[in-house]
Structures are given as structure tokens and as C-alpha cells.
Amino acid sequence: MNIQLALDRMSIQEAIDMARLTEPYIDWIEVGTSLIKEFGMASVEAMKREFPHKVIVADVKTFDNAKYEFELCYKAGADVATVMGAAPLVTVDLSMKTARIWDRQVMIDLLHTMPEEQAALARYWEAVHCLHVSKDQQEGGGSRLAGPGAYGAALDGAPGSAGESPAELRIAAAGGITLESLPGLMAMKPEVLIVGSAITKAPDPAAAARAFQDRIRELGRR
Template identity: 55%
Template sequence: MKIQLALDRMEINEAIELTKKVADSIDWIEVGTSLIKEFGMASVREMKQAFPAKTIVADIKTIDNARYEFEMCFDAGADVATVMGVSPLVTIDVCMEIAERYNKTVMIDLLNTSEQQKKDLMKYKNAVFCEHVSKDQQEELGASNHGSESSNNYEPGMTIAAAGGITLESLESLQKTLNPSVLIIGSAITKAENPAEAAAKFKCVEAK
């Protein structure tokens, strides 16, 4: 597993300083949707400049206007950009086309996708598929269970990510049901009393 640090609801400098503390224990750095909405591509650009050796994920959550948004992300230094799985397939086709041209990666966010939509998305074999429990589900409904039904659709070699309320305590169950290749961790690290220690604990689990 690779560990992706999700950075949301903070200033760019704060995100950079926090990431410095945990850099040894993480693989991918996610410039969260809230950072992109508040600070634009400067958030992606500055994160890549600060951590040039890390994989930078621009969580732009594209749902339309794919060519403009994905080119913008990749030009700013992102290695991965996200598109919503509920988007029209033509939008995702464009995302895949742009990513191939830039030699970058598409992450498809499966938030609120139906089982039929997930099956239709399986043709994008080079994408990363993100099983995502939303922030609103977590905060308003207390839900943090990642569904495993769609895991039956994945073929060997496809890359699966999991996001949303993941903790050390929930990790064992998640590994059994979904066995993700990318573990997206936000609050369990960013809001921890000691982020470096929290990230190191996830790294120890990942290394087993």
C-alpha cells in the first residue's frame, strides 16, 4: 500500500509545514479540494515545488470541462488528478486522453456512483479507482464503512484507493474487504496530537 496524505481546510503554508513533519511516512500528497477551491493552482504548484520527489494528487473532482481542468492541474505539477465517476463517460474519456498525453494518472472518485456506473467505469484499466466515503456522510451520519460490493468488478492489477474517515482501528477490516493499493488518510494524521507519530504508525501497518 501507498499512503496518500489528504490536506484540506488549511492554508498552503500550513499544509507544507505539516507535510514536512510526516514526509518520511507518506508516499502521495493530496492537495485537497478545499485547498484548490480557496487558493487555486498555486496550492498544487507550491506543494510540488516543496516536495518534487513525491507524487502530487490534485483532488479537483472534475465533473465537466475536463480538458481545461486536467491540463491546468498537470501544468501546475500534479502527477494525479481526480474526476468524479458520476461524470459523463465522455468527460472521463477526455481525462484519460489528457493524462496519457502528459504521462500522468487519473483517479476516478466513485462517490455516489451506482453499481452499473462502476461496472461501466471498469474499462478505464489504467485509472486509480477511489472508494470514497464522503465528509458529509462521516460528519452528519457518522458513516465510515467502505462498501465492498464493487470490489467484485475489479480485475487483477487494477489500482484501488480508499478514502474517508480511515483510522488505524478501521484499517484491518478495510484491508479484508477492499485491500486497497492506496490508503488516503486525512484527519487521522492531520488532526493528530503528533502527526509524525500517527503517520509512522500507518507506515508500519503498510510495511507489514
Template identity: 55%
Template structure:
């Protein structure tokens, strides 16, 4: 199970320092939408240069103009880029084509995607599918976490409001990628928080496999 660290609402120096602090406990590093919007796609390159052995996720949240945006992030060193599941099929298809061209990967963000649309999206089974509770939703309702829709054969991710308390339930839902942001980055001791996330994942997985 992969831990993806989501980095948002900070400057690039802080983001790099945070990733360095928790590096041993995380697998993928997400250059969040806020970083890309504030500092441009060079933020992707800066993160990749600092962590060449980590997968770098560019959270582009592409809705249109797919070829241009995918070129931008993959040329800067992204390994994974995100597109919204609500985007037109032609946009998602173009993202997947560009990912293949750069030997990268696409993550489809299922934020506000209906069950019927989710079914339609399953033809893109080479992508990672991310169930996502938005930041705005988290701010108006405490303890809101994503619920994963059951579908075998897909690579699944989950994001939004995940804490150590909610982590065991998330693990039982069986995601391949768990995306964690504030529970690590806002912790008093981010390195210890990241270590506990990794330890809990290993422990719960071990119990479930017995």
C-alpha cells in the same frame, strides 16, 4: 500499499508544514479540493516545488470542462488528478487523454456511484478507482468507512474516515492506495500518527502474506 496524505481545510503554509512533518511515512501528497478552491491551482505547483520526489494528487473532482481543468492541474505539476465517476463518459475519456499527454494518471472518485455505473467505468482500467465516503456523511454518522467492491485487475484506492482502528479491515479489503486525512492532520502528534499508520500497514500486510 501506498499511503496518500489528504490535505484539506488549512492554508498553504500549514499544508506544506504538515506534509513536511510526516514526509517519511507517506508516499503521495493530495492537494485537497478545499485548497485548490481557496488558493487556486498554484497550490499544486507550490506543493510540487516543495516535494519534487513525491507524487502530487490534485483532487480536482472534475465533473465537466475536462480538458481545461486537466491542463490547469498537470501544467502546475500534478502527477495524478481526480474526476468524478458520475461525470459523463466523454469527460472521463478526455481526462484520461490529457493524463496520457502529460504522462500523468487519473483517479476516478466513486462517491455516490452505483454498482451498475461502477461496472460501466471498468473499461477505464488505466485509472485508479477510489471508493470514497464523503466528509458530510462522516459528520452525521460515526465510524462510517468505505466498502470496496470486488473487482480484479483494477488499481484501487479507498478514502474517508479511515482511522488506526479501522485500518486493518481496510487493508484486508486489498486497496493499492489508502487515503488518510484527519486521522493524521488532526492528531496531537501527526508524525507519530503517520508512523503508526505505516507500521500497521506493514505489520498487517506481513501477517496476511504468511
């Protein structure tokens, strides 16, 4: 299980400094949507230059023009780029095709998707499917991702061949994740846990990241 550090609403240098503090305890580094919107692909380039050994996620949340946007991300050094699951399937399909050409990865953000959409997206078994409670939902309604919730269809897996069981999808979880919410999330068997403010806004971010790593290992032994 990988810890993805989400870096948002800060400068490029602040993002680099935060990643440097927590580097021993994280696996993937997310160049957040706000960081990319404010500073462009320079933010992705800087993060890959500083952390070439880490998986760099460009959270562009593509909804259209997938080939162009994904090529921007991959040229800048991103290992993973994100597309919205609510986008037209042709857009998701172009994201996947572009990733294959570049030998990179896709994360499909399932924010605001319906079960039938999640079921249709299960065909993209190579992608990471991200179960997501948005920032606005967290701040406006007090919602956090604490379990499968509305994402049952996504967790059912990709369709198998005739007579075969569905393949387990690669799952990521995001949305106000805390140490306390980890036990409920482990049942989803996420490949990636995306953590933002619980680490970045902690008094000691390095200690907070280490606590996540320790707790995940503890729960994994049970």
C-alpha cells in the same frame, strides 16, 4: 501500498508544514479540494515545488470541462488529478486521454456511484478507482469506510479478453480511515490509502503517520 496524506481546510503554508512533518511516512500528497478552491493552482505548484520527489494529487473532483481542468493540474505539477465517477462517461474519457498525453495519472472518485456505473468505469483500468465516503457522510451520519460496502462492482475488476479473468483494478480507499479500520480495508487490496484527519488533527502528526506506516507493514506480513 501507498499512504496518501489528504490536506484540506488549511493555508498553503500550513499544508506544506504538515507534509514536511509527516514526509518520511507518506508516499502521495493530496492537495485537497478545499485547498485548491481557496488558493487555486498555486497550492498545487507550491506542493510540487516543495516535494518534487513525492506523487502530488490534485483533488479537483472534475465533473465537466475535463481537458481544461486536467491540463491546469498537470501544468501546475500534479502527477494525478481526480474526476468524479458520476460524471458523464465522455468527461471521464477526456480525463483519461488528457492524462495519456501528459503521461500522468487519473484517479476516479466513486463517491455516490451505482454498481452499474462502477462496472462501466472498469474499462479505465489504468486509472486509480477511489472508494470514498464523503466528509458530509462522516460528519452528518457517522459513516466511515471500513470495507467494500457499496463498491462490490468496482472490486470485481476490469473486463478481461475473451476467456480471460477480469484484471484487478487499482483501488484507493478514502473516508474517515483510522488505524482501527485498516484490517477491514486490507481485504480490498488498495494501492492507495487516503488518510486525512487521523493524521492532520492528531496531537503528533508525525507519530500518527508513522503508526499508519507501521500498521500497514504489520498487516501486510500476515
